[in-house]
Amino acid sequence: MKYSNQMKLTFSAVSENEPFARNTVAAFCLPLCPSVSEINDVKTAVSEAVTNCIVHGYGGNGGTITVIAELNCESVYITVSDNGCGIEDVARAREPFFTTLAEEERSGMGFTIIETFMEDVVVRSEKGKGTVVEMRKTFCGDLDKERATC
């Protein structure tokens, strides 16, 4: 039987929970023996997605964020979702340097970073109902290593 595992986090949409979210997901991935670079990619992508929920989804006015992570033999599948205001134009939001909050010194790089660091990034959003970001990371780690659990 192939290795699989799942976790689910639900937490308040406040920035102090960002380290908690990314470090928890990173720790959950450790059984797959990711490289340091790979785990940094996951942490950064989770941080970007959670920031989007806090800053754009809820506009800094609270709310709840859900993070689900699923492991299989060599990959982690991560879903970050909110029930906030949603994104009017997802394609535009995914353009590099696009931001609706330039006056707040936002770089507009969030989705670009997620897409660069992760694989199979899907963004689903409905105005007034929220946003779901799905992403995958395949861990190569040390390619010579046998994965004992698979």
Add this chain to the structure above:
Amino acid sequence: MEIRYKKVKENLYIYLSGELDEYTATAVRSAVDGLLDRNVRANSVVFNLSGLTFMDSTGIGMLIGRYKKLKRIGVPVYLQSAPVSIEKILQLSGLYQVMPKI
């Protein structure tokens, strides 16, 4: 986050340590701006990133904001000693084009 600084021949070196994200960026921005306001006659400003253990796009935004602030008064800004884990996001953002690596 910890912020230290030193001046060497009118060049201001700012050392950032810890995790720079949405949670810490506001305090970092405020502290760095205070330092910059007290050193408007600096010949250059160098952000030493060697102590950073994490940075995401919020950190990129913070650095771009400081670059814009200093550009208005003609002070060049440089980045120094970014850890490997942060180098990737700096390269991706193109930040080195306006804040060269030294």
